[in-house]
Structures are given as C-alpha cells and as structure tokens.
Amino acid sequence: xxxxxxxxxxxxxxxxxxxxxxxxxxxxxxxxxxxxxxxxxxxxxxxxxxxxxxxxxxxxxxxxxxxxxxxxxxxxxxxxxxxxxxxxxxxxxxxxxxxxxxxxxxxxxxxxxxx
Amino acid sequence: xxxxxxxxxxxxxxxxxxxxxxxxxxxxxxxxxxxxxxxxxxxxxxxxxxxxxxxxxxxxxxxxxxxxxxxxxxxxxxxxxxxxxxxxxxxxxxxxxxxxxxxxxxxxxxxxxxxxxxxxxxxxxxxxxxxxxxxxxxxxxxxxxxxxxxxxxxxxx
Numbered sequence: 001x002x003x004x005x006x007x008x009x010x011x012x013x014x015x016x017x018x019x020x021x022x023x024x025x026x027x028x029x030x031x032x033x034x035x036x037x038x039x040x041x042x043x044x045x046x047x048x049x050x051x052x053x054x055x056x057x058x059x060x061x062x063x064x065x066x067x068x069x070x071x072x073x074x075x076x077x078x079x080x081x082x083x084x085x086x087x088x089x090x091x092x093x094x095x096x097x098x099x100x101x102x103x104x105x106x107x108x109x110x111x112x113x114x115x
Numbered sequence: 116x117x118x119x120x121x122x123x124x125x126x127x128x129x130x131x132x133x134x135x136x137x138x139x140x141x142x143x144x145x146x147x148x149x150x151x152x153x154x155x156x157x158x159x160x161x162x163x164x165x166x167x168x169x170x171x172x173x174x175x176x177x178x179x180x181x182x183x184x185x186x187x188x189x190x191x192x193x194x195x196x197x198x199x200x201x202x203x204x205x206x207x208x209x210x211x212x213x214x215x216x217x218x219x220x221x222x223x224x225x226x227x228x229x230x231x232x233x234x235x236x237x238x239x240x241x242x243x244x245x246x247x248x249x250x251x252x253x254x255x256x257x258x259x260x261x262x263x264x265x266x267x268x269x270x271x272x
Contacts, residue, residue, distance in 0.1 A: 019186070022190045022193050022194065025193055025194070026190075031202075032202075034202065034231060034233075034245045035200065035202050035247060037231055037245075038228055038229060038230075038231060038245075038247045041225075041231075042182075042189070043189065043190060043228060046186050062137055062138050065138060066138075079225075079226065080221075080222040080223075080225035080226045084221065084222070084225050087225075087233050088233055091233045091234055091243075098202065100200065100201070100202055101202050101203050102201045102203040102249055103205065103249060103252055104203060104204045105204055105205055105206040105243065106234065107204075109236065109241065109243075
C-alpha cells in the first residue's frame with residue numbers, strides 16, 4: 001500500500017512538473033500575448049494543483065489534505081481573474097493579435113459602434 | 116443557503132456521534148444529511164437546495180473534464196513543430212444577465228485552456244472570448260452556450 005502511494009504521488013508530481021514545463025515552453029513558442037496566456041496561465045495552474053495533490057496523497061494527513069483543497073480552491077478563484085485582467089488590459093491598450101488570427105469580432109463590433 | 120448549513124450541521128453531528136471527526140466521517144455524514152434533507156423536504160429552502168447540489172456537482176465534473184481535455188490540446192500544440200492553432204476572437208451573445216452569472220461564466224471560460232474571456236460589451240449583450248482553436252466560430256459559440264452557459268444558468272436560477 002505504501003509503495004503504491006509512492007508511485008501515485010510520484011506520477012502526479014511528474015505530470016504536474018511536465019505541465020509547468022510545457023507552460024514555460026509555450027510562452028516562448030506562441031506568436032502573441034493572447035496565445036501565450038492560453039499556454040501559460042492554465043497549464044501552470046493545473047501543474048501546481050497536480051503537484052499539490054501529490055503532496056496530499058503522500059502525506060495522507062487530514063490537515064494537509066484540507067489545506068491542499070483550500071489552496072486549489074484559491075488558485076481556481078484567482079487564476080482566471082488574473083488572466084482575464086491581463087487580457088482585458090491588453091485589448092484596451094490595443095496589443096496586436098498575431099497574423100495567424102482568423103477572426104476578430106471584438107474589433108469588428110468596436111468599429112460598428114464608433115460609426 | 117439555510118439548507119446547506121443544516122446539511123453541514125448534520126454531517127458534523129454524524130461525525131461527533133461516531134466519536135471521530137475526520138474527513139471520511141464528515142463526507143459520509145454529509146451524504147446521509149443530504150439524503151435526509153431530500154427525504155424530509157420540509158426545511159425552509161431545502162427543496163431548491165436538494166435539486167441544486169447535483170447540478171453543482173455536474174457543473175464541477177463537466178468543468179474538470181473540459182479542463183483536462185483542453186489542457187492536453189494546448190500542450191500538444193505547444194510541442195508540435197506544425198501547430199494546428201487558429202486563434203481568433205468570438206463575440207458570444209449573453210443570456211446571463213446579473214453580475215454573478217456573467218462573472219462565473221467568464222471565469223469558467225478563462226479557466227479552460229484554449230479559451231480566454233477578454234471583455235464584456237458595455238450593453239452587456241456580448242462576451243468577447245479569445246479562442247485558440249477556432250475551426251468553426253458557430254460551433255465554438257454553440258459549445259459555450261449549451262455547455263457552460265446553460266449549466267451556469269441552471270445552477271443559479
């Protein structure tokens with residue numbers, strides 16, 4: 001049982017670290033701010049949560065598990081707000097979209113409203 | 116919310132009766148309390164609560180599923196040499212009206228990788244969402260409206 005828990009915790013931690021690494025690579029490889037946000041903000045959150053669950057599984061202590069659940073809850077509450085505020089600030093200050101962008105209804109709507 | 120409080124109290128009472136307040140006892144007590152509330156059905160507000168809890172759980176499960184699925188998709192796009200991405204900004208007409216509804220919906224959209232809420236139009240009729248894989252804008256719009264928005268509205272109304 002104890003060995004099994006070790007393996008579960010180890011896999012969770014490895015998977016979590018992998019997601020954080022992918023988020024970092026994503027920041028380098030994506031073409032503009034918005035696609036970078038896709039790669040970084042959520043994958044990093046999921047990575048942190050996986051690493052935390054590894055800690056919870058490994059310790060098995062109720063106090064630790066409750067704390068892990070609370071931290072995950074706070075991450076879920078704060079991460080989208082931060083991502084949203086950055087993205088919103090970017091659209092309002094006119095950060096350009098990459099050439100790969102296929103559709104931009106926000107600018108279309110703004111143009112219609114200005115006319 | 117009173118019914119939720121009653122449910123918590125029943126869970127604590129159950130754990131206290133067993134003499135050990137730990138996670139397992141509390142969880143089982145919560146389940147027993149929920150079934151009791153569903154069965155008795157006369158606590159103020161319990162009927163709405165009884166039907167609401169499974170919906171909240173459904174939203175949570177649906178959300179976690181979306182989270183895993185789209186994280187893998189974004190992760191795949193990060194590592195492949197020939198990316199499949201087609202980024203774009205879509206306007207989604209909103210049925211959600213109140214601050215709470217719009218906030219919950221946009222937060223859920225932002226939390227799923229591959230979609231990022233940018234802004235709400237001043238008249239609150241549209242939510243602008245940046246999508247990473249926009250193969251078909253209509254399809255994307257429908258996915259959000261029938262997946263997240265329907266569930267959020269069912270939960271809150």
